[in-house]
Amino acid sequence: DGGITQSPKYLFRKEGQNVTLSCEQNLNHDAMYWYRQDPGQGLRLIYYSQIVNDFQKGDIAEGYSVSREKKESFPLTVTSAQKNPTAFYLCASSSGLAGVSYNEQFFGPGTRLTVL
Amino acid sequence: AQKVTQAQTEISVVEKEDVTLDCVYETRDTTYYLFWYKQPPSGELVFLIRRNSFDEQNEISGRYSWNFQKSTSSFNFTITASQVVDSAVYFCALSGENTGGFKTIFGAGTRLFVKA
Numbered sequence: 001d002g003g004i005t006q007s008p009k010y011l012f013r014k015e016g017q018n019v020t021l022s023c024e025q026n027l028n029h030d031a032m033y034w035y036r037q038d039p040g041q042g043l044r045l046i047y048y049s050q051i052v053n054d055f056q057k058g059d060i061a062e063g064y065s066v067s068r069e070k071k072e073s074f075p076l077t078v079t080s081a082q083k084n085p086t087a088f089y090l091c092a093s094s095s096g097l098a099g100v101s102y103n104e105q106f107f108g109p110g111t112r113l114t115v116l
Numbered sequence: 117a118q119k120v121t122q123a124q125t126e127i128s129v130v131e132k133e134d135v136t137l138d139c140v141y142e143t144r145d146t147t148y149y150l151f152w153y154k155q156p157p158s159g160e161l162v163f164l165i166r167r168n169s170f171d172e173q174n175e176i177s178g179r180y181s182w183n184f185q186k187s188t189s190s191f192n193f194t195i196t197a198s199q200v201v202d203s204a205v206y207f208c209a210l211s212g213e214n215t216g217g218f219k220t221i222f223g224a225g226t227r228l229f230v231k232a
Contacts, residue, residue: 031218040125042207042222043161050218058219088159096218102149102211104163105220112159 002027004108006091011113013078013085021076021111023091031096032074033105036060037088046089049074050096078113086115118143120210122223129198130231137193137226139208145169148212150184150191155205155225164206167191198230 004025013019025032030051035043045058049068063082068074074093078085089112092105119142129135141150152164165175167184175182179196195202205227211220 033218033220035222040224042120042122042224044222045219048218056218090159090161092161102166102168104151104166105161106163107153107161110159 004091004093004106006089006108006111008111009109011111013113013115015115016080018077018079019113021078021089021091021113023074023076023108024072025074025091025093025106025108026072027093027095027106028071029093029095029106030071031094032068033092033094034058034064034066034074034076035090035092037090037110043090046076085113088112118145118210118212118221120208120221120223122206122208122226124226125224126227126229128229128231131200132197134194134196135198135228135230137195137206137208137228139191139193139223141189141191141208141210143210143212145212145214148210151209151211151220152182152191152193153207153209153222155207157204161207164193195228198228200230200232203228203230 007022033048034046044060047066049055065077090110091108094103094105121140148169150167153161155161181194183192205225207225208223209220
C-alpha cells in the first residue's frame with residue numbers, strides 16, 4: 001500500500017533535548033512538507049522540500065531543522081532552541097511538475113510530541 | 117498576503133441534518149487553488165476536493181457538495197443528510213502561484229459534531 005508513515009506516534013522529550021521525527025513516503029512524490037498543529041488551530045508550515053537535497057523554510061522554521069537526502073525520507077529535528085515544542089506534527093507529500101505543486105497533499109498519521 | 121478564514125469554530129447537528137461549513141479566502145494571485153481536507157479523530161488529514169481559480173462550477177460528490185464563488189471569495193462545503201461518521205475537523209486551504217503552489221495556507225478548521 002502506498003502512503004506516508006510517521007514514527008513514533010507519541011514522543012516524550014525532556015526539556016533541552018533534541019529529538020528527530022521520522023517521515024517516509026512510498027508514493028514517489030517529489031515534494032514533502034512538515035506542519036505543526038496546535039489545539040484549535042490550523043496547520044502551520046515548518047519546512048518544505050520540492051526535490052531531493054533542497055528544502056525551504058516555512059512560516060515557523062525557528063528551532064527546527066530538516067534534511068532531504070533521499071526522495072522517500074524527510075526527517076524533522078526539533079531542537080532545544082524551539083521554545084514551545086509540544087504539539088502535533090504532520091508530514092505530507094505531493095506530486096508536482098517542473099517545480100510547481102498545486103496538487104493535493106497526502107498526510108501521515110502524525111506524531112504527538114510532549115515536552116516534559 | 118494570503119489568508120483563509122473559517123469563522124465557525126464548532127458546529128453541532130443531529131444526524132440527517134444538512135450542514136454548511138463556511139470558508140472565505142484572501143489572495144492577490146490570479147491563479148490559485150482551494151482545497152478541503154477532513155481530519156477525523158485519528159489525526160490524519162484526508163483530501164476531499166481541489167478547485168482552481170478558473171473553475172467556478174459547483175461540485176457534488178455523493179452527500180458532499182461545494183460552492184465556489186469568486187465574487188465573494190468563498191468556497192463553502194455542504195454535507196447533506198449528515199452521518200455520525202462525518203464528525204471530524206474540516207480544513208479549508210489555499211495555494212497560490214506566487215510560491216509555485218508549495219506553500220498552502222490552512223484555515224483554523226471547523227469541528228463538526230454529528231449526534232445520533
